[in-house]
Amino acid sequence: MNGLYDELRIAVHSVWNRRWLALAIAWGVCLIGWLVVSLIPAQYESSARIMVRQQTVLSEKVGITAGERRKAVEQLQQTLGSSANLERVVKGTDIGRTVVSEAELASAISALRPNITVKPDPLNESVFSITALHSSPRIARDVVQKLIDIAEEENIAGDRAETSKTLKFLDAQLEARQKELQEAEAKRVTFETQNLGMLPGAGSASMRIESARAEMSQIDSQLIQARSAVAALSSQLAGTPRTLAGAGGGSNPVASAQAELASMRARGYTDDHPDVVAIRNQIAILRSQGAGSAGAGGMPNPAYASLQSMLAERQASVTALTARKSALQGEISDFAAKQISQPGLAAEYSRISRDYEVLKTQYDKLLADREAIRLRGQVENETGTVQFEVVDKPGVPSAPSKPNRPLLLAMVLLAGLGAGAGTAFALGHLQTSFPTAAKLEKASGLPVIGAISQMLTSAQREERKRKMKMFLGASSGLVGVFALLLVVEFVQRGLAA
The missing domain is CATH 3.30.70.1130 (EIF_2_alpha)
Known part of the structure; x- marks a missing residue:
């Protein structure tokens, strides 16, 4: 502990002996440092x-x-x-x-x-x-x-x-897409009009051919039935007599048939009813045969007249079915010929329809997006x-955020003092003299008999006092400059605010 105390005393003594050098270095470092700090712009x-x-x-x-x-x-x-x-x-x-x-x-x-x-x-x-x-x-x-x-x-x-x-x-x-959509729609309508019946869909040629073939199959069945009915009626008509044997002056068959027709109409039958049509045909046949006039011959046979009327009806049905079959065969041949001559129409129509659907989808999406954004x-x-x-709210700051000038000024002061003291201490270690007798004894290895302290005269004491006052004044001046710089800094802050 005594050794540490001695070392501290030696260090202080070494610095004190070179106090003017230490003070000069402190002044130089502080002046340069304070100048640098003053040049830093306030923020x-x-x-x-x-x-x-x-x-x-x-x-x-x-x-x-x-x-x-x-x-x-x-x-x-x-x-x-x-x-x-x-x-x-x-x-x-x-x-x-x-x-x-x-x-x-x-x-x-x-x-x-x-x-x-x-x-x-x-x-x-x-x-x-x-x-x-x-x-x-x-x-x-x-x-x-x-x-x-x-x-x-x-x-x-x-x-x-x-x-x-x-x-x-x-x-x-949207305006551009609308024009393109209108053009595509007009193109599709024109193509459909020019190639009506040849395009895919409900009215296409293929579907029409299939429909015609299905109808022809039904007509063939109806023709078989109608021809069988005609043959049967012809056989029955051949075995039925035209008149019935009996006395003349019998009842008038035309009048009987007309009475039956009147009875049917009274029951609500229309003129298109099969029974009404048959009795009317029978009346017409009887009148053509003169059955309504009085005569001595036999009476006309009503069954024969009815069979004759039914035969005529079946023959007319056969004729109509045959004509319809011929028309359907012609349509099938016509559509088949068009399909063979124009095989690319379906592909072209599919392309036109696809372009139209793409444009329509884009237009609908753009329209929905516009409404959503609106x-x-x-x-x-x-x-x-x-x-x-x-x-x-933003306010006017009263002090700069950076740099912290008071702290920097204090740090420069401490740095200057430290630089001066450090330089004096370093020079003290480079000297060839010894500050104490113990240091000399330790360095030489020889015993030291004694030490003589410095003896000062009155003049030397007065000179030392004068130099001490000068040193204290210079030291106080350094501290005073530091205090003045602090005052200037706070005054500038007040003026800036």
Whole structure:
């Protein structure tokens, strides 16, 4: 412990013996350091906190999700530092007073960009802060306020401009698609008109041929039945007598047939009823045979007349079915010939229809997108899906955020004192003399008989006192300059505020 105390005394003594050198070095270091500190420009920081309110009820109804709203806020935070917005900041604050050319404007924007910070609050994602640094506290406050104004304008006018631009683009696309759709539709109608009956679909040639063949199959069955009926009726008619034997003056068969016809009509039978048609044919046959006049011969046979009428009806049906079969055979041959002569019509029609459906699908999708965007734009513009509320307004800072000049001045003072003391201590270790008898004894290995202290005269004491006063004055001057610099710094802060 005594050794450590002795070493401390030796160090202090070594520095004290070279106090003028230490003081000179301290003055030099402090003056240079304080000059450097004074040249560092002051930066004032102004900040504001903004809360973002998101409208969720109606927004989600029209498809604006929470992710899209959060993305809109993040996009706004990123675009605040864009060159266009920084140009508006420069021109909207006192920074723009010194800008007269495009080069100076670009330089001002480049200098302003790293001094602006927009970051979210780590504890609340709906709150973010805007911070600006500038050498003038008022300009720093104005920069933050201008950024807040731009954020509000971007939220309102930006969404409207983007929605209007999008709707204008979609309207142009819809108009172009509508013209293309009309042309494709007209082309398809013209093709269908020119090739009627040869196109795929409900009225195509293939389906018509199949329908005709199916009808021909039915007609063949009906012809077989009708011809069988004609043969049977012909056989019955051949074995039936025309008249019936009996006395003359019998009842009039025409009158009987007319009475039966009247009875049928009274029962509600129409003229198209088979029984009515048969009795009318029978009356016509009897009249042609003169059965209605009186005579002495036999009476006409009603069964013969009925069979004759039915035979005529079946023969007419056979004739009609044969004619229809011939017509169907002609249609089948005509459609088959057209299919052979024009095999590419179906492929061409499919291509035209496919182009039309593609254009129609695109048109319908664009129309739906335009209506959805128009509705979303109305919701965003009229209800405000993202609203800003200033939590902490930007203020004029009273003290620069950097540099911390009082601390730097104090650090320079300590550095100067340390440099002077360190230099004096180092020079003390380079000397060839010994500060104490113990050091001499240790270095030489020989015993030291004694030590004689310094003897001063009265004149020397007076000279020492004078030098001590000068040293204390120089030391006090160093501390006084430090105090003066602190006073100047705080006065400048007050004037800047």
